[in-house]
Amino acid sequence: MPLLARMVATPLHIDIRRGSLADLAGVLADQRISYGGKIAVVTSAGSAQAMRELLDTSLPKADWVVAKDSSLDTAMEIADQLRESDYDALVGVGGGRVLDIAKYVAARVGLPMISCATNLAHDGLASPVAILDNNSGRGSYGVPLPLAVIVDIDVVRKAQPEMITSGIGDALSNLSALADWELGEQDLGEYVDGLAVIMARTAADALLHREDSVSSDGFLVSLAEALVMSGLAMSVAGTSRPCSGACHEISHAIDRLFPERRVSHGMQVGVGAVFANYLRGDEVLAQRTAACLRRHDLPVTHVDLGYTNDEFSEIVEFAPQTRPGRYTILEKLDLTRPEIDERVADFTQIFQG
Template identity: 45%
Template sequence: MLPAPLTMEVRRGAVAQLGVLLADSRVATSGRVAVAVGPGQGDLITDLIAPTLREAEVFRVADGSVDAAVALGGQLRKGAYEVVVGVGGGRTIDATKYAASLAGIPMVAVATNLSHDGICSPTASLVYDGGKGTFGVPMPLAILVDLDFVHAAPESLVRAGVGDVVSNLSAIDDWQLGNIERGEPFDGLACSMSRTAAEALIGRNDSIESDAFLTVLAESLILSGMSMVIAGSSRPASGGDHEILHAVDQLFPGTSNHGELAGIGAAFCFFLREDSSKTTRIVDCLRQHKLPVTPGDIGLSNEQFTEAVVLAPSTRPGRFTILEHLRLSENEVRGRVADYVRAFGS
């Protein structure tokens, strides 16, 4: 038996019809619903849901930190809520997922952005003590994506979702490498779902301006999250690419966003594999969607990116990827970074 959301809808106007959608899918029948909104669009979202969720209590999530999630969890425990609905971008949804797990109630994700696959993933990425950690949480009970809000979101954040999804291809190769070299258990169904999510985007000629593309992007991000639920870990969507991402976050916080870093990490990992076909395919996709390709595109020097690649394996102890397999010295990494920049720098 496979875990899956009760309902999944990607369309315009999802936020305004939230009450109807929850009732139709039998997620909330009594009306005891808590709604968590982020600081940016909180007032607008509150006004939109008021007509169909009259008795809902709205809570503001200050940021994507552990402290904010714990505070929300405490508020949720005080009320007899059937469900909590997280409405917003990745930080709001992740904080709400964690808060729901603390309160012991189901959570519905209503995404207003498509920057990464946290919409449906069984993890929450939260800031604590100046760093960032990943916490296991239950998968959302239902998922809605409002394309009106997605169109209004910053383009760079929406495009970033493409980088996160296509990095699945690198993660899959790393997982297969771990299976061959270390005998690590491998889940073919989770792998298939993760690969399908990435391939659905790479073959398209349109971009985030169209509802059709955004629908596929949303579905791909959700499918990617579900692949992690099936695998029981982030393995099908997180390999050496995400190790590099986390290292950059640790060393140079605020450098770029999750999806952009995942895309660069994936391209560089394929370059380390000396797989020119896949490297070019990833790079072409990133460029098509105006995503960064080289360290310089996100304001990092070759030396800074080298430092991140060297640190990367320590961010996921026990995970085996192309980085652990090659075990390159710092000088060797420095040389490969220079080669990569020469090959794909603009």
């Protein structure tokens, strides 16, 4: 008899609302993760004090560790440090970089990880991937899913505005990534996971046509949900494919070629998505994505990110090298540099006006 259903791994507990972080101790006890609160909390220097003030009373036995950067070396150092004690769990409280460090350290020392996001700039809240700086730039490391995901809307509101809105770009880029995945299926017979597709598409669609903004709690909850769902889509697929295609290759190329000029991941992949949709000839999706980004004052083209056409051509030309083996519209078209120059000029004309 065939299997009648498949089991899908998800976090035990997901809590997205105002004031959710204040209940962290209760969640740890209720979910039988830690009764006594013997946990390690990894955070960043910037948010350490505010987060301690918020959590110290309910979690007096927690040990606090500040991650000085998001490098593999720092993750290894923290892992060595934590290995000495017998913690029940590791809690990451912070932005994407802190959560990535916490996910990697937890995997390394075999502790369950609780993800507490303080901004909404990325879809790493609940993803089984940690992105860390290493000797060759940046690497993506597979890690277990967080055991619980907590997004406190009151805390998120205190983040810099672009660290809230840029997650919109990351969520919208799912639609471009999914189109690239379909190309892989058509041209290479790549297996496309239908459930991962539903999750990644629903996450992006939930934001694409919304008229309200991050000033409303309702929008922030939807955005956080979209980012969590994107992470779960990657987990279901067992790969970042449903949320990462040419859009992400372009962003990775910016990180590699212009590291000092890079901005948040979500902003870069948003621009990458508009360009990839344009390259695929999907004018409707390109325009809808651009309109949504514009509504939230996010960059739509490379010009908005501060790059000349020539620099962007260099980025597009380099992009496929950032993710060898991934098939997207860039690999399919395999454009020469003069062809890229021509497409970039046309793209600028259409979307920059």
